[in-house]
Amino acid sequence: xxxxxxxxxxxxxxxxxxxxxxxxxxxxxxxxxxxxxxxxxxxxxxxxxxxxxxxxxxxxxxxxxxxxxxxxxxxxxxxxxxxxxxxxxxxxxxxxxxxxxxxxxxxxxxxxxxxxxxxxxxxxxxxxxxxxxxxxxxxxxxxxxxxxxxxxxxxx
Amino acid sequence: xxxxxxxxxxxxxxxxxxxxxxxxxxxxxxxxxxxxxxxxxxxxxxxxxxxxxxxxxxxxxxxxxxxxxxxxxxxxxxxxxxxxxxxxxxxxxxxxxxxxxxxxxxxxxxxxxxxxxxxxxxxxxxxxxxxxxxxxxxxxxxxxxxxxxxxxxxxx
DNA sequence: ATAATAGCGATAATAATTCTCAAAAGAAGA
DNA sequence: TCTTCTTTTGAGAATTATTATCGCTATTAT
Ligand SMILES: [Mn+2]
Ligand SMILES: [Mn+2]
Ligand SMILES: [Zn+2]
Ligand SMILES: [Zn+2]
Numbered sequence: 001x002x003x004x005x006x007x008x009x010x011x012x013x014x015x016x017x018x019x020x021x022x023x024x025x026x027x028x029x030x031x032x033x034x035x036x037x038x039x040x041x042x043x044x045x046x047x048x049x050x051x052x053x054x055x056x057x058x059x060x061x062x063x064x065x066x067x068x069x070x071x072x073x074x075x076x077x078x079x080x081x082x083x084x085x086x087x088x089x090x091x092x093x094x095x096x097x098x099x100x101x102x103x104x105x106x107x108x109x110x111x112x113x114x115x116x117x118x119x120x121x122x123x124x125x126x127x128x129x130x131x132x133x134x135x136x137x138x139x140x141x142x143x144x145x146x147x148x149x150x151x152x153x154x155x156x
Numbered sequence: 157x158x159x160x161x162x163x164x165x166x167x168x169x170x171x172x173x174x175x176x177x178x179x180x181x182x183x184x185x186x187x188x189x190x191x192x193x194x195x196x197x198x199x200x201x202x203x204x205x206x207x208x209x210x211x212x213x214x215x216x217x218x219x220x221x222x223x224x225x226x227x228x229x230x231x232x233x234x235x236x237x238x239x240x241x242x243x244x245x246x247x248x249x250x251x252x253x254x255x256x257x258x259x260x261x262x263x264x265x266x267x268x269x270x271x272x273x274x275x276x277x278x279x280x281x282x283x284x285x286x287x288x289x290x291x292x293x294x295x296x297x298x299x300x301x302x303x304x305x306x307x308x309x310x311x312x
Numbered sequence: 313a314t315a316a317t318a319g320c321g322a323t324a325a326t327a328a329t330t331c332t333c334a335a336a337a338g339a340a341g342a
Numbered sequence: 343t344c345t346t347c348t349t350t351t352g353a354g355a356a357t358t359a360t361t362a363t364c365g366c367t368a369t370t371a372t
Pocket of ligand 3: 112113114115116117151152153154155
């Protein structure tokens, strides 16, 4: 029995809850609830991918062509969501910066350097050691990230 | 007794050895041994910092003004060194891409989000788990990186 | 020393991200 | 619903980071 758990694409809360949280957050900072912000949240929620701003923009143009969402709005909204801890950004080596909705449990990533496939996993032993290390070095941990690069099963 | 080891700034090989390796590498790929490549290697060797290309360029202009090394050469040489596994690049959240000479033992990083200080450490337990995880998921590990973000002792 | 070739610096080009601004939309209250 | 105030938006300019181009120079092998 392995203690490596995979498959973290399932959401920890449903969309309505998430949207509710978002609205509360916006009101609290007297920001407005706009259709652009809503469809960006929804699109992130419905995507299992780790999205680059550019890819997200393309998705939005496909799904909501009538809105003509601008790339600047995508960047602005991603920053807003990241600042509010609703999305996380990841920097995967050559692949550049990507975003994923935070409405998942914390997890780390395995990246195939051949086909680019990303596998999510979590390992309790590592999570625990990370906390211990921070403690031992007199550090208050806020966040951590770990990536394993290599060749996936399919590619070999 | 902790099993977290810190302080990895010491080099695992001396500069002459490193330079020798570099010359061999260059010859093998019929690349030329130039003064620019030499001072870049030397400057990286003599720096304990994790350097952005821009910072390295400034260092070089200070220490070797007569060479008037161009920024393009810095980028080119860093890429060459990275491709040859002599330097490693790191992406520290907001701080952007930084490089460090690989002539150190493998290690991970703790980054203070307040003052930017970077502490290096290695933890054998985590290293081992990383290998196991890759194995269990049918993955051939090539590399891995881990960062812990938080507030350092001084900043609190 | 010569010839062949790779590397250099300057700078143009590209890519990614942020800024600016005038018009449009959302929130709150009358 | 209408009005007013404030925030947000899209378009495109500006900025930043990185890469490509090119004529000249430095290095290497002979
Ligand atoms: Mn993920
Ligand atoms: Mn380091
Ligand atoms: Zn693969
Ligand atoms: Zn600090």
